[in-house]
Amino acid sequence: MSTPAIEAGQLSVSYGGRRVLDQVSFAIPPGSFVAVLGGNGAGKTSLFRAILGLTTPEQGYVRVEGQSFGKGRMPVGYMPQMRRMVAGQLNGWHMVAAALQGRAWGLPWCSASARAEVNAALDAVDAQDLAMRPVMSLSGGERQRLLLAQALLDHPRILLLDEPLASLDPARMRETTRRIYDLARERGLTVLFSTHDINPLMGFMDHVLYLAHGKALLGSVDEVMTTPALSALYGAPVEVVRADDRLFVVADGGADTLHCCDCAEHTR
Amino acid sequence: MFAYEFMRTAFVAAFLAAFVCGPVGWFLVLRGQSFASHALSHVGFAGAGAALLWGQPALLGFGLSAVVSGMGMGMASDRVIGRDVMIGLVLSLAMGTGALCLHFLTRSAGAATALLFGDILGISPSSLYWLGALAIGCVVCLGVMSRPLLFASLQPDVAEAKGVNLRLLDVLFLALVGIATAMCSQITGVLLVFTLMVAPAAASLRLGFGPMLGMAVAFALALFEAWGGLCLSWLSDCPASFWIALLGSAVFAAANLVAHLRGR
Incomplete structure (x- = not known):
């Protein structure tokens, strides 16, 4: 059996005095495309930060490719949420290039090979046209493409994508998911893709990692997205409804809750 | 005008201040911390x-x-308390202390005026050694930390994930801002530090240059303002700090116009 790309054992993490992950265990096979689902505050970002070594677990462990890497040394590309992004007046190219060997001391020169790597990352996400524009003039979706290009630098084997579909319209969501999926398959990457809505990922993901109430459930879509499985995870009755090839999680049967996969979080 | 030693000294001092203020100011504007230089000048x-x-x-x-x-300021965690609140509190405390010092300095009103509005023509030639050492030290330090600082400024979350120590960079950078502010205040005075530190850097960023060229352009514009201010002061017999402030505003307005015409 191959070493898991990411493995957590009895992992407990707190944020703001609240335990957001409580003795969570899972093992993600290498090369898999995993949707990390859960409502606001379910622990998606905390899980990513624990994997990256930015948050020290209260208990348990998390390993990347079977090892405990030092901070900043793991083969992981990270695409954060955009909230802390400095838009700035620099061009997109310079924003992406800043991440290349960004932890090394010295002047921010770009050698010919560094330039080639930045251009290759921009090509991979079809963002060369965005690279010459000021970041502040780009839309949310365009900035997401630059952040994805940045995550691809330094040849990662694992991608952690935190809400890459936020601020995108439904058509762009599907397009972005396909782009990431194609890249992952082409390069043999393991992808953890956090989102509120499972539906843009239908047909692409291999596994779902569902987070709720500090617990986690990992499995295929058919294993996790069922009424009994999610009711057990939430510790309360929820219903999984399929309609027009779309999945909805509904709490207490309210028709007005049939919007997204994590309604149970909001209606409880 | 170069027949006079005080003018030659002033031109060298202006060069050294611009040499530091250009690149430090470029990062200051990029990081959205322009107000920090204003606050530090008051503390100073x-x-x-x-x-x-x-x-x-x-x-x-x-x-x-x-x-x-x-x-x-760099050590104060922005996760615990908003950075703007922290800077505002420091500024208020500094102003109060400054008022107290002014009260006791009434025997030397000229010193107070020089601090507030600058006295570039009063800089002694021996001070140039200090200013030169500070300028070289400051720019070398900034050069060494500029790559991770750029990364941390643009993408703090990713930089932290890649092992960049954000807190250390914050502390080191704001210490450099403190030195740059002290040098700049010798030229423009406390109240006009903004003109030499922020205006050239903001103009350079507005024009869309990359990091290395952007810092160089910010230095060139700061030098243009400082030397231009000195020349105009000589010709008009008006304070150099007035002309530097005027040129700073003009340069920024011109950069905005150029950027607008280029569709940026």
Whole structure:
């Protein structure tokens, strides 16, 4: 059996005095495309930060490719949420290039090979046209493409994508998911893709990692997205409804809750 | 005008201040911390006043208080308290202390005016050694940390994930801002530090240059403002700090116009 790309054992993490992950265990096979689902505050970002070594677990462990890497040394590309992004007046190219060997001391020169790597990352996400524009003039979706290009630098084997579909319209969501999926398959990457809505990922993901109430459930879509499985995870009755090839999680049967996969979080 | 030693000294001092203010200001504007230089100049004012009271050089008091305050700002966690609140509190405390120092400095109103509005023509040739050492040290330090600082400024979350120590960079950078502010205040005075530190850098960023060229352009524009201000002061007999402030605004307005015409 191959070493898991990411493995957590009895992992407990707190944020703001609240335990957001409580003795969570899972093992993600290498090369898999995993949707990390859960409502606001379910622990998606905390899980990513624990994997990256930015948050020290209260208990348990998390390993990347079977090892405990030092901070900043793991083969992981990270695409954060955009909230802390400095838009700035620099061009997109310079924003992406800043991440290349960004932890090394010295002047921010770009050698010919560094330039080639930045251009290759921009090509991979079809963002060369965005690279010459000021970041502040780009839309949310365009900035997401630059952040994805940045995550691809330094040849990662694992991608952690935190809400890459936020601020995108439904058509762009599907397009972005396909782009990431194609890249992952082409390069043999393991992808953890956090989102509120499972539906843009239908047909692409291999596994779902569902987070709720500090617990986690990992499995295929058919294993996790069922009424009994999610009711057990939430510790309360929820219903999984399929309609027009779309999945909805509904709490207490309210028709007005049939919007997204994590309604149970909001209606409880 | 170069027949006079005080003018030659002023031109060299202006060059050294621009050499530091250009690149430091470029990062300051990029990081959205322009207000920090304003606050540190006020803190430095209190420090300079206190130094004069103790019979020490104003530059020493200014530099020490600005550097220590900058490091304190960098260490204050923005996750615990908003950075703007912290800076505002430091500014208020510094203004109060500065007022106290002014009260005791009434025997030397000229010193207070020089601190507030600058006295570039009053810089002594021996001060140039200090200014030169500070300028070289400051720019070398910035050069060494500029790559991770750029990364941390643009993408703090990713930089942290890649192992960049955000807190250390914050502290080091704001200490450099403190030194740059102390140097700049010698030229423009406490109240007009913004013109030499922020205006050229903001114009350079508005024009869309990359990091290396952007810092170089910010230096060139700062030098243009400082030397231009000196020349105009010589010709018009008006204070150099007035002309530097005017040129700073003009340069920024021109950069905006050029950027607009280029569709940026």
